[in-house]
Amino acid sequence: MAKDATLWGADAEPEASIRLGWIDLFDGSRALLPEIAGLRADLNGEGVDRIVLCGMGGSSLAPEVITKEAGVELVVLDATDPEQVRAALEDQLERTAIVVSSKSGSTVETDSQRRVFEQAFTDAGIDAASRIIVVTDPGSPLEEASRAAGYRRVFTANAEVGGRYSALTAFGLVPSGLAGADIETLLNDAEDSAEFLGDDDAGNVGLQLGAVLGGTAPLRDKIVFADAGSGLPGFADWAEQLIAESTGKLGTGLLPVVASIDAPELADVADDVLPVVLAPFDEAPSDESTTGTRVTVSGNLGSQMFVWEYAVAVAGRLLGINPFDQPDVEAAKKAARGLLDAQPEPTPAAFTDGAVEVRGDAGLLGSSSTLAEALEALLAAIPVNGYLSVQAYLDRHRQADLEHIRGPLAAATGRPVTFGWGPRFLHSTGQYHKGGSAIGAYLQLTGAGSTDLAIPDRPFTFGELIAAQAAGDAQVLADHGRPVLRLHLTDRTAGVPQLRDVVASLAAPGEVRGNG
Structure with missing residues (x-):
């Protein structure tokens, strides 16, 4: 591969020229x-x-x-x-x-x-x-x-x-x-795939995958991942960052959604959704089966990593964006730093329902006085072609049950729903939420902790840091005109099941509330 930095246009050339080292890194990595x-x-x-x-x-x-x-x-x-x-x-x-x-x-x-x-x-x-x-x-x-x-x-x-x-x-x-x-085998498998990805040929699976990701007309810009026993646990989470941060800018991009094989988004596939099924290596072809409406992927981890890196770069070319920068990631960091320096008082809650404090602007909340009503208002704000993003600034191990609200929310809205743990998603889908298509609605979850933890030689604690990161990101989203509902669990033990129960009630048959 020639490392041609001009492929993504004149504006991208300075950045692309210093970001193509992934193409031929094998000797250096093997050392x-x-x-x-x-x-x-x-x-x-x-x-x-x-x-x-x-x-x-x-x-x-x-x-x-x-x-x-x-x-x-x-x-x-x-x-x-x-x-x-x-x-x-x-x-x-x-x-x-x-x-x-x-x-x-x-x-x-x-x-x-x-x-x-x-x-x-x-x-x-x-x-x-x-x-x-x-x-x-x-x-x-x-x-x-x-x-x-x-x-x-x-x-x-x-x-x-x-x-x-x-x-x-x-x-x-x-x-x-x-x-x-076994990182040696990982490198060997990736290098094997690099050899055939260099071919300028219609059978090049990297070109095929890149074309399907970035070249459908109209664009299927919600990429819904479902693992059907691929043997690559967590691969969709890695691909999520690669896709969202590479393509979500200039008001366009591809939104990756990590789901399950029985997800609502795959039971009734919308015109703007591209399902990607991660299949077992020994039960499906080793190349990417692409039809324009569905992608089936299988292969070993090293090969898949390199194929997807290549394909996302190709998709960036088709979308007309620079896949190697992340211009909007810094915005939330800057806002968080400002809040850490100023240490303002928390915004008062609009109201409290059980173990949940509810915050949001008056235009979003309207006359809402319960958690269910506030969630209904947010779901109603999702555009016809939009999506919902759930962002949980909590312990992703102890509060792992929260991930189970993703499917019911997708069922309630009829639209794709992403779930991200904060602050890790800020370095991933956070770029798309601010720089990509302005079609999202955002549900932010925070929670009171039992104890805080000091950071040596820093004037703030971990509790203050995560609070500033959440508030800063919500501020940036609101400044972009995005609807944001903020829920703070005053008691995590009670708040998680309360939220799950309310979401389940919204997803009951006949209760679809989104605009999609």
Whole structure:
């Protein structure tokens, strides 16, 4: 492949010219294998065999799917919820090492996680520097600070590979390899697929997939993923970031929706929905079966990662956008920083129903006085061709049951529904929500925690950080004219089942409330 940076237009050329390193990264990535294996052996020899990954977006999603597919343990800490951070921090610290993964080196979530682990190691009488491994871009502030601090190992990745394309670089390989995944086979499979993707041929599955993603007319711009036993758990979550952050800009783009095989969106496929079924490798063709209305995908993980990276770049060309930038991701970060600096009082709730405080502008809420009425008002605000985004700034392990509201909400609205955990989705679908098609409605969920957690040498806590991230993102969405309903669980134990029950009642037969 020729690395032709002109393919995406003159405006994109400066960025594209420094973001095509993913095309031929294999030699550089393969050189990391003995270093990673040696470090893992050394750590294991010291009784250190629990790896915690502190990273966001592409730095965490790829290692998560790689280790899940391999069946090895990796604790992925892409959160600022105090309870979730504390749970990772207090579990078997004596056998734990952390991988701090950030391209820029300035990601506030990752920096905060590093600080609290470094303090915990020191307080436990453990040499903190010996337990901290860093992955970053060469020349980043994190590289310089880490070397000065004497951290165990500093890996630098190819700076010409963007975060969401970094699965096969040090960002994906270091934490996965330290956790015990077979990263050599992953690279071999990806390189095998790269050989046939270079063919300018109608049978090129990357071109086929890219054409179906970005070239349907009219555009099927909601890509609904359903896993039919692919053996690649978490793959759709990784693809979600790749697609949304690459294409959601300039008022257009593709919205990925991670669903189940029995999802409402697939029972009655709308004209703007493209179903993508992740099929078992041994039960379906190894190439992409594309019909224009449905895509069936199967293959090993390395091959699928490289095929989808290629296809999304092709889709970006067809959509007329630059697939390598993320111009709207910074907006929510800037708003959150402003709220952390100012520390304003929380916006008063419009009303409280049981364990749920309800917030939203008067134009959205109208005369609503119950949780059910507020949700009905939000669902009614979804455009005919729109979607609903549920954004939960909570502990994605302890409050995992919340994900079950996605299907009933899709049934109630007749429209696609995405579900994202905050703040991780800010580095993923967050780009599409602000820069893509202005057809979304947003349900934000936050919750009171039992205890907060301080961040060493920072003037804010994890609780204050996640509150600022949620409020900042809601502010940016509202500034873009998007309808936002904010629900705060004053008691998580009571609030989660209450919300689930109300959503279930909205999805009862004959109760469809969306405009679609």
